[in-house]
Amino acid sequence: MTVDHGNEDHAQQRRMVELLEALAPTEGYTLTALPQVRVLRSDRPLARTPVLYDPGIVIVCQGVKRGYFGGQMYLYDEQHYLAVSVPVPFTMETDATPQRPLLAIYLHLDFALATELALALDAAGVADQPAPESMVSSRMDPALRTTVLRFLEAMQQPVEAAILGPGLVRELYFRVLSGPQGATLRAALAMRxxxxxxxxxxxxxxxxxxxxxxxxxxxxxxxxxxxxxxxxxxxxxxxxxxxxxxxxxxxxxxxxxxxxxxxxxxxxxxxxxxxxxxxxxxxxxxxxxxxxxxxxxxxxxxxxxxxxxxxxxxxxx
Incomplete structure (x- = not known):
């Protein structure tokens, strides 16, 4: 029996949007039960605007953001997430409409947690030693997508958010730090x-x-x-x-x-x-x-x- 991964991904995407709409029913940033996690809803496009991001991870579940930094464009949308290891000024624009709002998760970087996981991954024998980067845009893989969905499910219930949330945040960090550009981020976190x-x-x-x-x-x-x-x-x-x-x-x-x-x-x-x-x-x-x-x-x-x-x-x- 064959599995239609396209339909499965689409169903996951629809479910993530439903869950984020419940967490962010109105425009703007909504705080969550976890102090380092916020969700964003934007119902309108935003022309290029200078921004200064705290170190962190941005996971967009609907809509499109584009960051322009050092002559490069960094895409973060339903297929890509953005990770920022040090605060850098850049310009950002957003595609969104009231019918299809931008919905995103912002994780403020927990340096202690990220460094602990980075050291564990390096100790596990990951050989890559790339140059560190201030900012990376990387493709969402199925493992990360599944973790995001489980995280959003847990955030719907206060007890689950309080008890399971921190472990799922840890898993999100693991997926990012072991993902396609994880080695680049680990090199940045090492601050060597x-x-x-x-x-x-x-x-x-x-x-x-x-x-x-x-x-x-x-x-x-x-x-x-x-x-x-x-x-x-x-x-x-x-x-x-x-x-x-x-x-x-x-x-x-x-x-x-x-x-x-x-x-x-x-x-x-x-x-x-x-x-x-x-x-x-x-x-x-x-x-x-x-x-x-x-x-x-x-x-x-x-x-x-x-x-x-x-x-x-x-x-x-």
């Missing part, structure tokens, strides 16, 4: 060599973005000379250290205006700008609108969740 040193500088930027950080100070954080630091920083983030610092400040200013309702002038001062005119100029260069105009657009068309508890990074997701 130049990638790890740049990771230390990124943490410093996100912790102290409002301070007058300079290139020499950031290079010292990474234990590199300034020219070496500049080269390796750009290899990881696809931008320069100073541009990354500016982007982090401007993303944080946007978050302050949208989440807390602060004025553009107050947001600029809060993230380290002494000159309101310079802040307005650089903000418009990044986002394409004035601070007030962008804050208004974000409130109308882009759902911002509360920050993940304990996250050390500025993030618009």
């Amino acid at each position: 060599g130049h990638f790890g040193r740049i990771g230390r500088a990124l943490r410093r930027i996100h912790a102290d973005y409002a301070l007058p950080l300079d290139l020499a100070e950031l290079a010292g954080e990474a234990g590199m000379s300034v020219p070496t630091f500049h080269v390796h920083f750009k290899a990881v983030t696809r931008t320069t250290p100073i541009q990354y610092l500016k982007s982090t400040r401007l993303h944080q200013a946007r978050l302050l205006m949208v989440r807390q309702g602060v004025s553009a002038e107050a947001a600029g001062y809060a993230v380290g700008y002494a000159s309101p005119s310079q802040f307005n100029r650089e903000f418009k260069r990044l986002f394409g609108l004035t601070p007030a105009g962008e804050a208004r657009r974000m409130r109308q068309s882009f759902s911002l969740p509360p920050a993940f508890p304990g996250s050390g990074y500025v993030s618009s997701h």
